Amino acid sequence: MSVKVETVETNKVKLTITLSAESFDKALDAAFKKVSKNLQAPGFRKGKMPRPMFEQKFGVEALYEDALDALLPKAYMDAVAETNIAPVAAPSWDIKQIGKGQELVAEATVVVKPEVELGQYTGIEVEELSTEVTEADVEAELEKLLQNHAEIVVKEGAVENGDTAVIDYEGFKDGVAFEGGKGENHPLVIGSNSFIPGFEEQLVGMNAGETKEITVTFPEQYHSADLAGAEAVFKVTLHEVKTRELPQLDDEFVKDLDREGIETVADLKADLEKSIKAQKETAARNHVIDTVVEKATENAKFEIPAEMIEGEVAQMVREADQRFQMQGFNLDLYFQFTGMDMDKFKAQLRPEAEKRLSYNLTLEAIVKAENIDVTEEEVNAKLSEIAQAYGRELEELKAQLPSLAMLKEDLKVQKAVDFIVEKAVRK
Incomplete structure (x- = not known):
């Protein structure tokens, strides 16, 4: 040949x-x-x-x-x-x-895969995020914790924002009840924006036992074509008003959380401060990574072929379908609920697909330009990490992998990221 x-x-x-x-x-x-x-x-x-x-x-x-x-x-x-x-x-x-x-x-x-002409990828300036933990940060986390352990109790008085209104409702368009517009003893959190825009706000001020007619306009992009952009009237009866009652922040509450080594409010605050610090440090590093990779990509010159973008979109569709299936869902149901179809879904994914490809092409070019390679020890270390995460034996995992080539390429790309992050100029 x-x-x-x-x-x-x-x-x-x-x-x-x-x-x-x-x-x-x-x-x-x-x-x-x-x-x-x-x-x-x-x-x-x-x-x-x-x-x-x-x-x-x-x-x-x-x-x-x-x-x-x-x-x-x-x-x-x-x-x-x-x-x-x-x-x-x-x-x-x-x-x-x-x-x-x-x-x-x-x-x-x-x-074929495009040739990349690299621009500046070292010495990229990036503004570092603060990792300082403030008292306000800790107080905000304490508030979230209390909210998560709040009890829902019946309250006297009118509905306010944040309350849960237990309602019967029925919707009418041009005086005729429409399908899917009826519910009984439905708990609706005011401010959750889970109903049609304007619906929840009109419940504020109602008292238990009251009935009221509420007029709303469905969004233009509503999934039901018959109701999209249409005006509707809902007849609403309020049965109960419930509110969230927060627990008292004291040592007894902390003990009930049953966190190892956390016995007092002071212990809890110290633990939250440590956790927030770790989160901020991770966010700060991710910010540096995102910034330098994005700027290195902007500085590079290449043209991604349409076929490559469509291939990445197809991969992202498969990934989305797998995620839905893990949740007992699927793409067809997603399309029914959102009023979307495959063409619209792919169009929505396309910008992210192009971004992913751009980043990968740039990083692969940096791997080549810097002669970045991985050692057998680094490959085995990553395999051990994967094996441990999935509860597998290292040799068993190796035997089931058809090739280590993809893993090696992924590790090279990660080393390229580490390289340009190390060479970045912090401000």
Whole structure:
């Protein structure tokens, strides 16, 4: 086999693959054996039709497709390895020469990963976030803790923002009740914005036992086309008003939390301060990482092929579907609830897909420019970390992995991130 590569346009190359007449004739022989198994000819048992009779009746061209299917995939993979290109989509083929006793000449037009021209990626200026923990930070966490342990109790008096109103409701459009617009003893948290805009605000000031008509307008993008943008009237009866009653912050409350080594309010505050500090340090580092990677990407020059973006979008759709399934959900149900379809969903994902690809391409280029590599010890350390996280034995995990190539590339990219973070200029 011989192969020639030429660039036809940005991110697209043409491979001209030439296979010997001998190899093509062998593929024709194999194709004939395959198809002849099911052929019946007068005077011959099934599967025993002579080759000349077959070619006279059907033509040798009838074997070309099977011969090409047998030859081209491997020839293409060998050509990719020999020319060191990085395809991002399946090739399109053009057969330039084909025939029994002739060399096979095929052209594969291939969309490839773009070449990246790096700009500045070291010495990037980044403003560091403060990791100081203030008294207000601790008080805010204490408030969240108290809110999480609050009791819901019936209260006297009118509905206020933050209260839970237990209501019956029924909606009418043009005086006619509509499907899905009725509920009984529904607990609605005022201010949660879980109902149609304007609904919850009109409950404020009502008292238990009151009935009221509430007029609202459905959003233009509402999932039901019949109600989108329409005005509706809800008849609402308020049964109860409930409010959140916070526990007293004292040592008894802290003990009831049953946190190891935390016995007093002072212990709790110290523990929260430590936790907040760790969160702020993580946020500060992530801010530096996000900033330097984003700026390094902005400084680089490349053009991502559409096929590569669509491939990333397809991957993100699969990831989303897997997440939904883990929650007992699926994409079809998501589309029903949101009024979205696959095309709209993909359009929503596309900017993030392009961003992910841009970051990865830039970091891969930095790996190459800085000759970043990983050691066997680093690979084993990462494998041990993964094995421990999933409760597996290291050797068992290694045996189940088809290749360590992807893991090694991921580790190189992470080292590239560490490198540009280390070289960043903090302000």
